[in-house]
Amino acid sequence: MEMTLRWFGTGFDTVTLKQIRQIPGVTGVITTLYDTEPGEVWSRERIRALKEEISASGLHISGIESVNIHDAIKVGTPDRDKYIDNYIETLENLGKEDIHLVCYNFMPVFDWTRTELARVRPDGSTVLAYTQKAIDSLDPEKMFESIKGDANGAILPGWEPERMAKIKELFDMYKDVDDEKLFANLKYFLERIMPVCDKYDINMAIHPDDPAWSVFGLPRIIINLENIQRMMKMVDNPHNGVTFCAGSYGTNRKNDLPTMIRALKGRIHFAHVRNLKFNSDDDFEEAAHLSSDGSFDMYEIMKALYDIDFKGPIRPDHGRMIWDEVAMPGYGLYDRALGATYLNGLWEAICKSQR
Numbered sequence: 106m107e108m109t110l111r112w113f114g115t116g117f118d119t120v121t122l123k124q125i126r127q128i129p130g131v132t133g134v135i136t137t138l139y140d141t142e143p144g145e146v147w148s149r150e151r152i153r154a155l156k157e158e159i160s161a162s163g164l165h166i167s168g169i170e171s172v173n174i175h176d177a178i179k180v181g182t183p184d185r186d187k188y189i190d191n192y193i194e195t196l197e198n199l200g201k202e203d204i205h206l207v208c209y210n211f212m213p214v215f216d217w218t219r220t221e222l223a224r225v226r227p228d229g230s231t232v233l234a235y236t237q238k239a240i241d242s243l244d245p246e247k248m249f250e251s252i253k254g255d256a257n258g259a260i261l262p263g264w265e266p267e268r269m270a271k272i273k274e275l276f277d278m279y280k281d282v283d284d285e286k287l288f289a290n291l292k293y294f295l296e297r298i299m300p301v302c303d304k305y306d307i308n309m310a311i312h313p314d315d316p317a318w319s320v321f322g323l324p325r326i327i328i329n330l331e332n333i334q335r336m337m338k339m340v341d342n343p344h345n346g347v348t349f350c351a352g353s354y355g356t357n358r359k360n361d362l363p364t365m366i367r368a369l370k371g372r373i374h375f376a377h378v379r380n381l382k383f384n385s386d387d388d389f390e391e392a393a394h395l396s397s398d399g400s401f402d403m404y405e406i407m408k409a410l411y412d413i414d415f416k417g418p419i420r421p422d423h424g425r426m427i428w429d430e431v432a433m434p435g436y437g438l439y440d441r442a443l444g445a446t447y448l449n450g451l452w453e454a455i456c457k458s459q460r
């Protein structure tokens with residue numbers, strides 16, 4: 106595996122490339138062109154400029170998170186082909202610039218959903234948290250309003266204000282889309298992009314829905330092993346793979362994470378590894394990465410990745426806000442650096458104990 110950190114780009118991220126370079130063992134970044142809209146073509150010039158900026162800092166691009174999918178593709182509207190053509194052009198440009206990993210998601214309307222961005226933990230750190238009770242009593246159109254005050258002024262990925270301004274329209278668009286329709290639209294999309302992925306050896310790594318169940322009655326399909334296997338079988342190509350996000354699949358306690366990892370051998374192209382602390386089955390908060398701080402056995406998760414001979418990029422995921430840092434919730438420097446260091450320590454111990 107290669108240890109990486111997500112980076113949103115100069116002007117969008119409070120963390121600098123220089124800081125990332127100083128985290129021991131982190132050699133790459135997972136990045137994006139944060140100011141592009143879903144459906145837009147990423148030009149080769151902009152991709153190259155991003156690459157050059159990152160390599161000047163002594164790091165490299167290990168993958169893209171994300172190239173977002175336009176709603177027309179997820180809904181399957183008659184104009185979707187135009188947006189898929191644009192997506193293919195973006196993939197082509199990434200491939201020509203020697204980038205071979207793209208993370209994306211297929212979630213309707215909302216990207217990840219949390220009900221709090223700054224829940225205070227006993228140690229005084231603040232974390233993202235989810236409680237089903239809050240969702241059940243919330244008008245989905247007010248979701249964005251209810252959390253944006255805690256965002257430290259950051260634009261949250263998937264929660265861009267321009268997008269949230271059209272929330273009612275978005276819900277209308279998806280009103281006839283159920284799980285089956287969403288699967289069919291995903292299949293259509295994957296079938297069209299696989300030739301360009303084959304040509305440039307681009308691994309597509311779908312990110313799970315987060316939380317891994319239906320929220321506000323919207324369909325959600327990338328939630329468990331059965332559905333991932335269905336997705337991989339319906340377009341059976343090694344480039345059609347997954348981002349194994351422990352914190353997202355782990356929201357559903359029926360998902361046994363190490364077992365899932367072993368079952369997905371060869372098709373996990375990217376891993377997000379983090380911990381969650383459950384207070385009940387439908388109330389959880391994003392704990393520190395350390396096993397004893399949360400509900401997951403992080404050793405078992407890393408061991409499973411080792412056992413499948415995982416070679417792709419891995420990154421710590423949402424960190425706690427600690428040491429008075431002010432940053433995008435989940436994406437500060439300090440706790441993610443601790444996370445990376447901890448995961449590297451587990452990995453070293455696993456490797457040496459297997460010799």
Ligand SMILES: [Mn+2]
Binds near residue numbers: 312350352353422
């Ligand atoms: Mn994730």
